[in-house]
Amino acid sequence: MSTESTIHDSIDTAATTVGSLWPIHSFVTANPLAGFEDQEFSEAVAQAADLLGGRGYPSAETFRAALQRGQIDLEILDAELSEAGYENDPETLLDRMAEVTDATDSDPDTSTDRVDQVLTKWLSAFLDEGSAHWSMPNRKAGFYTAFRGVAEHDSEVPSEGIITDLPETPTETIETVLASYSESQWVPIFEQQLAALPGWTGLIKQRADDDGAWQSAYPISLEGYLAARLALLDAVGADIDPSNDSIDPDPAAELAGAFLRAWEETYRGDLVEAVATESQSLNDGDSLGRPDAQLVFCIDTRSEVIRRHIEAAGDYETHGYAGFFGVPMEYQGYDTDVSVAACPPILDPQHHVTDVPTDDETQESHDRLTGIRETADEIIETLEANAATAYGFVETAGSGYGLALAARTLVPGRVHDLFDAAENSVPDDHEFCDPLVHHQHTYTGDLPVGLTTEEKVEYAATAFDLMGWEAFSRLVVFTGHASETANNPYDSSLDCGACAGNPGGPNARVLAAICNDDEVRAALREQGFAIPEDTVFLAGEHNTTTAEVELYDSDVPESHAADLEQLRADLATARENAAAECAESMGADASSGVSETERRAADWAETRPEWGLAGNAGFVIGPRELTSDVDLDGRAFLHSYDWSTDPDGEALEAILTGPMVVTQWINTQYYFSTVDNAVYGSGSKVTHNPVGNIGVYQGNGGDLMTGLPLQSLMAADDDSYHQPLRLSTVIHAPVDRVTDVLADHAELADLLDNNWLSLTVVDPRQDHSAFEYERDLEWSPVFELADAELAESTAPAAADD
Incomplete structure (x- = not known):
């Protein structure tokens, strides 16, 4: 094997220990320790601590708070502690855990700060996705070549070693720097250097793997990054021998593991007992009558709250299904320049779907009003980018602009009302566009535009199979979800994870269009799906911040007007009750539910517009009847499944290999962001510094932060809202x-x-x-x-x- 191949393979092996990081504009939750999943959890967190410096278990304070709240059953805890060989009472053991942890907490000095400073400066310039007004020179040639061109002009780069005359290829540079090291040391060296800035490494890794538009235009590779890093380390004379840098094992890990298992078993026991109890009383197949409507929501934990309140508001049946609604597509909205992958990151898009106008008059109104709004947005962007212009504009605009700023700050709820009224005056895309789902026999890039009839039938049948559907009401609503927030770099982390951090409404519209297709319905009936002639499929979108469900009903016939009116009224009732529950969970008065959630959506100073998926701990796969009478407190993912309609287990297999894997990613992202936010999270939003539309720094620079901010996890500095538990999955089968x-x-x-x-x-x-x-x-x-x-x-x- 050639040296070049050995270097390449060694880098690939080393890179598995650093998790991929998606750009913040399409934030995707993922296990930051995904590369360690082939190891037992306790061993994995120990190795990750050695490599990344992060803690793997909740703190003593977190366990103590859980005990005080009654979230850990004392009998279960005693059994776990006894089995692990601990005899003292829990409080004494927690004191010991805290003492040991405090004694080992330290921030080791590093001799590579200078290297990190230079690298992060040029990485942020090279990887920028549209925010920078001045571009890094020669980006199209790739990162290594571009860096090679600017290094000699950078006064922060020492004029020592190989950096003074960088070879033309990154492989040559790596080989030269590693000349005195044996090949057996290459993987550990690469692991250490990739883990030095795991945020930047994770972004480079994801971007190279995805090979999207930005990567095609401005390519970067881990090989090129490592070459630049090793050259800089050579210039400052840094020691890169990995055997000289390690962290002592966490002496409290075994004890913390016992507390964690007891906490998880307590939660899991209650969930399993609830499911098992309801399993006994499941209907034996006798029809309970046709519901007024069926609504399909994403399995997202926030859907559990709104589903519960919708079912209480009327005769409705709700179901859970992955929020991309089973259509792995790349979506391009009306009048947008770029497409987005609207499917989970474990899948590749298979179709290109775009919105096409179908109503000229409404389109003209939309374009005119949108143009006015975009002009205002451009002014704001100019103000943000140019301080001198900003001062001049504010002085010229005078008191009017000052009043607008004061309103955004002091009465954001009123501002939400005004914005809502303004938005309502501008027709939404779905009011004059339809998704182009019919196969066009053309391609956008490598993807076919639209879907064939056979593909449409397959996606619809798969959806009904996975959910175990046999009967259909007059209205069937596929309900995507999106968040609403102001001034929030992490806004995409609150959108649909199944749609790669994008709103789920477009996917819902596509599946509704598919199911309303006469050819598709005829084919589905031949497959045994008894879809009545009067069943109408429509789409909607659940605003998870305000609990509002918007229906996209432009194609609903007049014959269903009364059904639609009743559904709207009941959705409004459900919203009031769900918003009250959400407001209370954020420490506000439940009676102010809708107004409080709207305030949070519009307040540009609000660091916690909603809780997102905080609290997630369980995943139930089975009929809704198992959980419909149980308040799961927005902590459980819910996927509809009926084992009796799945004799060969294919539907169950699809759920376990898809949604369960994704929910485990989400769960571990929240877990590790909570147990060590400094390493696996992103710190406080208050001190965030967005960079290049790709991520955030803490402060003025350094590594990209890789996980969730404190405000997504903590009710206060010393009060964790999210309970860091590993996922408990319960299957009815x-x-x-x-x-x-x-x-x-x-x-x-x-x-x-x-x-x-x-x-x-x-x-x-x-x-x-x-x-x-x-x-x-x-x-x-x-x-x-x-x-x-x-x-x-x-x-x-x-x-x-």
């Missing part, structure tokens, strides 16, 4: 069917064997008993509900004192 799926997908079994999440099955064919996955495809019974319930019901009543 025969246990042998789940085993078959795991046996066919070793990567799923590995996640479970290595304790990155837990899995419990409630088996309706075994008296609704629950079985917990152990390892190596083995299960252990949790309890046999039928016997437990019988014992409880026949126990003598306690005498009154």
Whole structure:
């Protein structure tokens, strides 16, 4: 093997230890330790601590708060501590944990600060995605070549070593710097150097893997980045021997692991018992009548809240399905220059779908009013970019502009009303455009434009199969979701993760258009889906900040006007109650629900517009009836599934290999951002410094922050809102069917064997008993509900004192 190939392979191996980082404008939640998932959790966090310096378990203070809130069952905790060999009481052990952690917390000095400073300066200039007014020279030639051109003119770069005469290729530079090291040391050296700035490394890794428009125009590779970094390290005489730099293992890790397992078992026990209890009383297939409407929401935890309140408002049936609605597409909205990948990052888009105008008059109104708004936006952008112009504009605009600024600051709720009125005066794209879903026999890039009839039928049938649908109401609403927020670099982290950090409304519109297609409906009926002639499919979008559900109803016939009017009224009621619940969770008065959520959406000084997916801890795969009578507090992902309509297990396989993997990513992102926000999160929004439309710094520079901000996780500095628990998945299905799926997908079994999440099955064919996955495809019974319930019901009543 050539030296070039060895270097390339060594870099690929080393890069697995650093998680990918998506640009902040399309924030994608992912496990920051994804490269360690082939190891047992406790070993993985120990190795990650050595490489990245991050803590792997919640702090003693976090566990103490959970105990005080009753979130950890004391009997379960005693059993876990005893099994781990600890005899002292929990409070004493927590004090010991805190003392040990405080003694080991330190910020090691580094001799490479100068190198990091130079690198981050040029990385931010090169990787900028449209924010910079002055571009880095020679970007089209690639990062290494561009850096090679500016290095000699940068006064911060020492005139020592190989940097004074950089070779033409990055491979030559790497080979020269590593000349005195054996090949066996190359991977550890690369691991250490890639982990030195994991944020920038993760962004480069994702950008190179994605090979999108920015990468095509301005290419960068880990090889080119490492060449520049090693050359700079050579210039400052830094020691790159990885054996000279390690962190002592966390002495409190074993104890923290016992507390964590007890906390997780407490949450999981309550969830499993609720599901198993409802499993006994599931309807045996007798029809309960046709609901007034069926609404399909994303499995997102925020959907649990609005679904609960919609069901309480009327005779409605709600379902959970991945928020891209099963159509892996690249979407281009009306009058936009770029397309976005509107599907989970584990999938590649298979179709290009664009919005096409269908109403000339409404389109003209939209264009005219949008032009006025865009002019105002350009003025604001100019003010932000040019301080001198900003002063001049404010002075010229006078008191009017000052009043506008004061309004945004002092009465954001009123501003929301004004903005809402202004937005309502501008026709939305969906009011005069339809998604071009019909196959056009043309391509945009490598993707076909539209979908063939066969593909449409497949996507619709897959959706109904995965959700176990057999009956249809007069109105069926596919409801995407999006967030509403002002002045928030992390706004995309609040949109639909299944749509790669984009709103889910376009995907909902595409599936609704597919299902309304006469040819598609005829083909679906031939496959056994009894879709009535009077069933109308429509799309909608759930605003997760304000709890409002907007219906895209322009194609709904007059025959369904009364149904639609009733649905709108009940959605308004559901919104009021859901908004009250959301407001209360953020420490506000529940009676101010709608107004408070609207204030948060419009307030440009609000650091916490909503909680996002904070609190997520469970994933239930089964019929809605299992959880419809249970308040899950917005903490559970819910995917509809009926085992009785899935005899070969294909639908279950699709859910476990897709949505369950994505929810585990989300869960671990929130977990690690909470347990060590400085390393795996992004610190406080108050001190964020957005850079290049790709990420944020803390302060004036340095590494890109990789995770969630404190305001997405903490109610206060010392009060964690998110409970850092690994995901507890509960499946309602025969246990042998789940085993078959795991046996066919070793990567799923590995996640479970290595304790990155837990899995419990409630088996309706075994008296609704629950079985917990152990390892190596083995299960252990949790309890046999039928016997437990019988014992409880026949126990003598306690005498009154």
